Amino acid sequence: MQLIDQHTKQIMEGCKERARAAGLRFQDESLEYIVTNRDLLELSPKMMIPTLYDYWVNDVEVLKEKGKYELYPGNPYETVINTRPAISFYNDNNPDWLNVMIFYHVLAHIDFFQNNLYFRHTWDFDLAGEALTDKRLIARLRAEHGRWVDYVIEFARGIDNQVGYFQELSQLHRQPADTMSRRLNYYFDVFIQSVKQVKISDFIKEVDRFNECMQNFGKLGENTFFAEVTRKYPEFDAVFAKSQSSGQQGRLDLLQYLMEHSPFLNRDENKWMKSVVEVVRKTSIYFQPQIRTKIMNEGWASYWHETLFLKDERIRGHEVEFARVHAGVTSMPRVGLNPYALGMRLFQFIEEQADKGKLTYDYQRILDAETRKRFDAGTATGRDFIFSVRENCADFLFLTNYVDQEFVDRHRLFVAGKRLNKAKMTWEYYVKSRSAQQYRQMLLDTLYHPPCITVDETKKNEGLFLDHHHEGQPLVQEFIANTMMGLEFLWGGPVKLRTNEVVTAPQLAEDVWAGMEEPEATWHTVIYTMKDRQLTKTVL
């Protein structure tokens, strides 16, 4: 791995100036490396971060499975990584004009990393440095505990898609408590609900009493209110203080729960495992936004490399070559999804809509097709608008908010179905639907969405009891055994999982017509129990 040469760096700096002028914002520093195939091989399982900890599964050829099971957050080998300074990787044989295009693409990625709020938790430290300390930690532990370190990594990674990414984010975005004090929030939100579990009528009575106190005593109202509280629950102050000091707000995610409550991990001789689990958790949280913003991120980068390249005077004469490469990247496939193409078109579409003032209630109310077509409020705020989209959305919101029938129609998009033709023994690809609603649903279905699995604390006496919240999808069955075996190891006792499984799969209809209802599956609830490394299943 080596840095790009001075000549190429010069091109990069030129690109930075122009990108800044167009409104992109990013840190001054960036590192560009030339990588060989061999470097790529070593880097790709580590998500291109050279300092990520070593793990044997990375040594196995994992690329084959990539994407298939959403196992790997982010890209196996993204060109740009979200570090401080941002690092990007290049082939060593790109011509200058192509480098210009790639640099713009890269700069837009960097801009995205550094401004999109879903990356907020990655802004304050440098992953490359942090990962290096983690790597050293794990190497040291490996020297002491041998292969058991790898088992802990394996088992922790088994549930690393259960990390509380949004909990982590929400703490960063939290508004400073304004009118309500923390004590008050804790009392009403946590203490009497979760700790005391009072009835709803009692809860309302407390709210009434609080309002009364505030009315009667003004500024002293809150203290008066709590004077009564401490009389009723003498332990309240202590519990509140403890909740504040632990620094933990809100629900613990599964890995945190294990670290906090697992009898096994909290044994003195096993304390080291907790640091391994923490490394796995931290790394996973770091990569969560990447996979949740794939369409936006690539779309944003494609949008900008197109916009900026065409204006760049340094590449005159290479327009045709650019057009070829650009089309290769951003053409809509006949069947399949291309995040570059889709994201770019959607950004362009949003910009145009905002330019004409179409993202307004006034426009939405118009029913007449002709009027809609000719509508132009002349607001010309498209650029600003896409910048705010880039800042505030992840793929889910991006698609839900902006993929509408107009967009689908304009680009002649459709949901492509694939079905078996038994007579010919072929797979048929067919146009399943051109409705925006269904197209959007199809897009949302392909987004990364880990199952929601929480600890049921009311069943503490049965060991670790997990609840999979049903969202119309079963878990991948063959993975359950090993994942739960890992949990049993980390927990040090039996583990149960309640989930739903399909009894009868939906049958394929003979005919398919527009707007037909999808066939439904029937479900039953099962409980898996992992005890002494044996998995049993009971149907409820």
Place this chain on the structure above:
Amino acid sequence: MNDALQTYFDQLKQRGLSPEREALLRAELADNGHHKSRELLAEPLPDGFHGLNDFCCLQEASEPQASYTTRIGSLEELLERDRRREQDGFPRKIRVGRLIKPGRGDKAKIVVVPTTVEEKFIHDRIRPTGEEGASGGSGDGEEGEVIGEQPVRPEGDQGGGGAGHGGGESHELESSAYDIGKILTEKFELPNLKDKGKKSALTRYTYELTDKNRGFGQILDKKATLRRILETNIALGNAPDLYDIDTTRFLISPRDKVYRILSRELDYESQAMIFFLRDYSGSMAGKATELVASQHVLIYSWLTYQYERQVETRFILHDDQAREVPDFHTYYNLQVAGGTRVAAAYRLVNEIVEKENLARDYNIYVFHGTDGDDWDTDGSEALPELKKILTYASRVGITIAEHPYNPGRTEVEKYLFASGLLNEKPEIIRLDVMKDDADEARLIEGIRKLIS
């Protein structure tokens, strides 16, 4: 299907068939498929888009490919780790991935891919049987209109998945088969061949005085030397009258002396000849075929290793007729159709062996993969042929990939047991019966059974 098959079916029916048997046979009879070769088509983009990345899309770089040797190197470590896992009380995790990547002619490729998955709680998709997940699309077409089609390939043939990515690690069948064989032997503890006796000692060199050399050597070849001297002297004009030669005037050049020298000769005599027999009748559709073909690749690989590449292979496919196909590609790819008559394949083996006089020069191995179905229910045709094979073969291994719906023993299994051949000659004939959803480990276990 064809009339011959129909006639055969009628004959069988006259002899009497149970209703279930008849149903099975009729199913095969009615299935008007053809043994067409499966074509690999360019596949549309996979469902998910998370696999796309700047390197491939923007910089047009190919996916990084580990070289074959590093894979094998690390495979050893990985398998060692896997063994330790088992000792630590966790199930093994490494699987030997897909092995076959068929190509035309002798360009079939085999790639060993150790794979492992990280198990996690993740969502599975439920979809109606026969319907794959929806994807995005763009362009023309009314709703409901079919815009393209693609032949169904039995699942598991994932050659396509990796196809199109560079050519870096692709290997010709032969060389990588050797490596797989090595791995199989060393890592999966497959038995080494026992009969390392005279007959199977291979790549033997013999030293014989066959080569000739002028000027020096071990033994003077008098006749050849004289002929040389004569030629030289005719050229020199020392023998004007060929009917009255005066040898005293002859000049003898050192270069004229022809000697015989010792030379190393390859002894090709005891090679191995492997017959692979695959049932490609209608009932073999799906997993059964996949399983048999995979196992045959592994066996082939292993024997290649054992015989240090001195292996010749013959591929025979059969439904109710048997035919020989020239290469592994065809062997692997032809689709199933037609009825089943095991005897046909055995007969063809016997014919080939007889015609080419193979029994004298070769160690003959016959591996037969079937789902156990045979229209010839009692084996009255197959068994005599099989017995004949047993007279010369070093090993006959029969793999039955049982369909789950098959009640009790299959036809082939029944008549093999009834014949008592398995007990009579356990050193020559082996039978392995597995369910058709067996995994790689089971396949290897099967090979051990067939070969040990």
